[in-house]
Amino acid sequence: MKQIALQDYSVCIGNMWAELQNVVDFNSVSKCFVLVDSTTKEFCLPKFLELSRLKPDAIIEIPAGETFKTIDTCQHVWNELFLNQADRQALVINLGGGVVGDLGGFAASTYKRGIKFIQVPTTLLSQLDASIGGKVGVDFLGLKNALGVFKNPSAVFIFPGFYETLSDRQLKSGYAEALKHALIADKNMWEEIKGISDLRSIEWVEFLEKSLLIKKRIVENDPFEKGPRKALNFGHTIGHAIESIALDTDSALLHGEAVLLGMIAESFIASEKGILSKEELQDITDSLSRYVDFEFDIQNRDMIHNLIKGDKKNEGDRIMCTLLNSIGQYAINQEISLEEINRGLNYLEKQFNLKNA
Numbered sequence: 001m002k003q004i005a006l007q008d009y010s011v012c013i014g015n016m017w018a019e020l021q022n023v024v025d026f027n028s029v030s031k032c033f034v035l036v037d038s039t040t041k042e043f044c045l046p047k048f049l050e051l052s053r054l055k056p057d058a059i060i061e062i063p064a065g066e067t068f069k070t071i072d073t074c075q076h077v078w079n080e081l082f083l084n085q086a087d088r089q090a091l092v093i094n095l096g097g098g099v100v101g102d103l104g105g106f107a108a109s110t111y112k113r114g115i116k117f118i119q120v121p122t123t124l125l126s127q128l129d130a131s132i133g134g135k136v137g138v139d140f141l142g143l144k145n146a147l148g149v150f151k152n153p154s155a156v157f158i159f160p161g162f163y164e165t166l167s168d169r170q171l172k173s174g175y176a177e178a179l180k181h182a183l184i185a186d187k188n189m190w191e192e193i194k195g196i197s198d199l200r201s202i203e204w205v206e207f208l209e210k211s212l213l214i215k216k217r218i219v220e221n222d223p224f225e226k227g228p229r230k231a232l233n234f235g236h237t238i239g240h241a242i243e244s245i246a247l248d249t250d251s252a253l254l255h256g257e258a259v260l261l262g263m264i265a266e267s268f269i270a271s272e273k274g275i276l277s278k279e280e281l282q283d284i285t286d287s288l289s290r291y292v293d294f295e296f297d298i299q300n301r302d303m304i305h306n307l308i309k310g311d312k313k314n315e316g317d318r319i320m321c322t323l324l325n326s327i328g329q330y331a332i333n334q335e336i337s338l339e340e341i342n343r344g345l346n347y348l349e350k351q352f353n354l355k356n357a
Ligand SMILES: NC(=O)c1ccc[n+]([C@@H]2O[C@H](COP(=O)([O-])OP(=O)(O)OC[C@H]3O[C@@H](n4cnc5c(N)ncnc54)[C@H](O)[C@@H]3O)[C@@H](O)[C@H]2O)c1
Pocket: 037, 038, 039, 040, 043, 044, 064, 065, 066, 069, 096, 097, 098, 099, 100, 102, 122, 123, 125, 126, 129, 130, 131, 132, 133, 134, 135, 136, 144, 145, 162, 163, 164, 165, 166, 167, 170, 255
C-alpha cells in the first residue's frame, strides 16, 4: 500500500483494507453508513463488504448519474440518516464515482453541522481528480457544483481492483486527468505515459501515487483556489463548454473526453500566442489525439462562446484561462479572446476532419 499524507488526512492506495478498518476504529463512530449509487451497489459494494469486513448499520442508495447530483437526492440522504438515527459521531463512507463522493461529502458536511465521511472513489476520474482538494457539493439550476463547500474527508481509500467493472471509456476519461497532471507539472511523467494505449496493463498503485502527488503539491499551495490551483483548470475552459453542449445531445461526452479536446485547443491557443513551441504543440496534439476515439460536435460556436463567457474563472468580461508555457510548466490567468477560442476550435475540426473544417 502507498500512502500520501495531506495536512489533515491521508490517501491510501492499493491494498488498504486494514488501514480502512483502523480509521473507522480510530474515529470511534457511533454508526457507520455506506452511500452507493445503483451501479456501485451492484458492482462495488459486494467487493467492498467482503474485503473491508465492515458491517455497516445501513446502506443508503441513490440513483446513478450526474442528473441525480441534486439537492433532492441530498435530501434523500439526510432523510435516511435521520431515519437511522445518525448522531454527530456517525460516519458516512462514500463508495462510488465523483457523483457519490461529491454528494455524499456535501450531505455529511451539512448533516447536524457536519459528520465525518470517508471517500472510497471507484472510478479512475474520481480517484485522480476528486480525492484531493476537499471540494464537495451538488449541481443546482443546471449549473455544475453550484452549491457546495470545501471540506476534507477523514481519509480516502483507493482500490484499483474496482476498475474490473469500469468500462474502457470510463477508464480513458480518468486517464485524461493523469495526462493533464503530467502536462502541467511533470515532463518526465508525460514522456512515460503519453503513449500508453493498453490502459489495462498499467501498474496502477505507482501510477496513481505519482499523479496524485502532483495534485497534492498544487492544492496544498493554494487550498481555496486563489492562485496556483488554477493550473488544474488546464483544458477545462474550452473542455467544460464542449462537455456542456454535448450534455443535451445523444452523444454526451464524459468529462475526461471533453478535457482531452480542451487541452488540444488550449495548447493551440498557447502556441499561437507564442508561449508554447510548435514542436510541443505537435507532440501534445499527436499524443492526445490517440485517445480521441469518440465523436463530438463543436459547430454551435455561439453556444460555446456563451458558456465560456459564463465560466467562473473569468475576471469581469475577460476570459481567463490556464495555458502551458511548455510541457510541465503552466501559466495561470492568461486572457484569451473569442477569436482565439474560435481558432482553437477550428484546429480541433481540422485535426479530426470534422464536417466544416
Ligand atoms: N470534488 C472534486 O474535486 C471533483 C473533481 C472532479 C470531478 N468531480 C465530479 O465527479 C463527477 C464525475 O465523476 P465520475 O466520472 O466518477 O462520475 P460518476 O460518479 O457518475 O460515475 C460514472 C458512472 O460509473 C459508475 N461506476 C462508478 N464506479 C464504477 C465501477 N467501479 N464499475 C462500474 N461502474 C462504476 C457510476 O455508478 C456512474 O454510473 C462529476 O459530478 C464531477 O463534478 C469532482
